[in-house]
Amino acid sequence: MSQRNPIADTVFQGREMLKHCPGDHPERISHLHNLSIALKTRFEQDGRTEDLEEAVSLAEEAEGLAIAIDHPYLLWFHHCVTLSDPSVPIADKLSAYPNASAEERFEVALALANLARIHYSSLVLRAYRLAMMLVERVLNVRFTNESQHRFLSRPDVRQLPSHAASWAIQHGALDTAIEIPEQGRGQIWAKIRDYTYPLNELPAISEELTDVFREVCVQLMLLSISPSNLYDVVEETSRIEYRRLKWEQWADTLKKIRQLDGFQDFLRIKPFSTLQTAASGGPIIFINVDSHRSDAIILRSEGAPSLVPLSPHLPQTLSRIVETLEGVAEQSRIWWCPTGGLLSLPIHSAGPYNEGERNLIDIFVSSYTPTLSALINARARSHDLSPKGVELLAFGQSNTLPQVKLEFEQLRNMFADAATLLDGHESNADVLLAGASTTPWLHFACHGFLNVENPLQSYFTLHSGSLSVEKILAGATASHGELAFLAACHSGTGESELAPDEMISLAAVM
Incomplete structure (x- = not known):
C-alpha cells in the first residue's frame, strides 16, 4: 500500500x-x-x-x-x-x-x-x-x-x-545582530533622548530650525508624559489630532535639519561601524536571549565580533566568554549589554565560588549599558566638561537616615566649594530640578518609592513633597549630566516583568 x-x-x-x-x-x-x-x-x-x-x-x-x-x-x-x-x-x-x-x-x-x-x-x-x-x-x-x-x-x-x-x-550576520536590537530596544527612552538631544552646533547654522525643533520637542515631551499637561492648550476631543500634528511638525523639522551640511545623520539609527566605537573603552559583551537560540556576542573596537553560544550552565558559558576575551588584561574594564530578563541579574558576580577558583569579579571590572547608543552618547557628553571642573549637587535626608550626615561630611572633604549639599528642608522639587539641569554630578541619599502600577509615579521622598519620574521628565532639558549616584531604595527597580527592555525607573530617568 x-x-x-x-x-x-x-x-x-x-x-x-x-x-x-x-x-x-x-x-x-x-x-x-x-x-x-x-x-x-x-x-x-x-x-x-x-x-x-x-x-x-x-x-x-x-x-x-x-x-x-x-x-x-x-x-x-x-x-x-x-x-x-x-x-x-x-x-x-x-x-x-x-x-x-x-x-x-x-x-x-x-x-x-x-x-x-x-x-x-x-x-x-x-x-x-x-x-x-x-x-x-x-x-x-x-x-x-x-x-x-x-x-x-x-x-x-x-x-x-x-x-x-x-x-x-x-x-552568521553578527554585525546585523548588533544593529537590529539597537533599533528595537529602549524605544521609550530613545524617544526621550531625541526630545532632549543637545543642539550645540545647530544654532550656528540655523537658529530658526533650532528654535522650532526645541519648541516642538518640549511639547511632545510634555504630552507623552501626561495628557493633563495640555488640558489648557487644546480641547480634549482634539488632543489626538494635536499630537499627530506636532509629531508631523517634529518629523518635518528633522527632515530639514538632515538636509544641512554635517547633519545628514542627525538622530538616525547608528550603523554597525558607529556602534563598534562603543567598545573603545573596553570589550562589550552583548547577550541575546531568545526562544530560538541564545548567544553572547563579544564586540571589540576593531575586527569582527566573536560569538559564544549560551548553554544552560552559566559557569561553562562564562568560562568560554573569558577564553574569548584572551588578550584583554586582567582587571580591565568590560561592558555588559544584557537583554530581556537578564537585565535584572548581577552578571558581574557570577562564578563557581569554589575554593581555589576565581570568579568573574576577580578577573575583570564590569560595567553595564542598556544599549550601545546610550554608551556612545554618554561618552560624547563627557567630552564637554565644565572648565571649572567637576561640580556636585547632593541631596539627603539626615532626619530619617542618620548616616547621611557622615556621608555629606565626606563629600564636603572631597569636593570642597564644588559641592552644593542640601539636607532635608533646604530643598524642594523645583530646586533639585534646576540644579540637575546645570550640575554634571548628582548625589541622592534619601528614600525612594516604587509605583508598580504606574512607574511614572515612582518618586524620591523630599522633606516636603516628592520628586517623581514624571516631574523629572517634565523638567528634562538638554543637560550635560554625567553621573548620578543614587543611595535610595527602589531607585534601580521598576515594573520590568512585562517589558524589561523598556523599564521605567528612578535610575533610568536620571
Missing part, C-alpha cells in the same frame, strides 16, 4: 473548501491563502510549474478580494514571502493600503516576518526591520508613555528584537 502524501491531501482539502466558499464568502480570502501556500510547497518539492502558476493566481485573487473589502491582514504578506519579485521593497507593498493604521501595518509586517522565517525566505531580516520601524510609528500615534509601555509589553512586540537578532546570528 502506497503512503499518503500530506501535501497532496492539503491541496485536495483546500480545493474542497474553496468549492463551498463563493466569491463573497468571508472565509474565501483565508482559504485562497492556505491553498496557495500548499501549492507553493508542493512546487518546491516536485518542481511542477503548474502548481506555482496556480499558487500565484490564488494569491493574486486573495489580494484583490482583500483590497476590495479593505481587509488589513493577509493583504500581501504571502505574496511577498513566497511568490513576488523580491526586488520590490516590502514597504512599497504597504503603500497600496493607505487606509490601514500603523498598528494594522505592524501586525501584517510581523506576520510577514514570522511566515518568512518558517519558509527560510531571504525577506526575513527586511521584514523584521520593517516591523520594528512600524513599532516606532505605532508609538508616535499613541498618546502617552503609559500607552506606549502597554504596547511594548505585548509578548510579540517585546520579543521582536531578540527574534531578529537570533535569525541574524543563525545566518
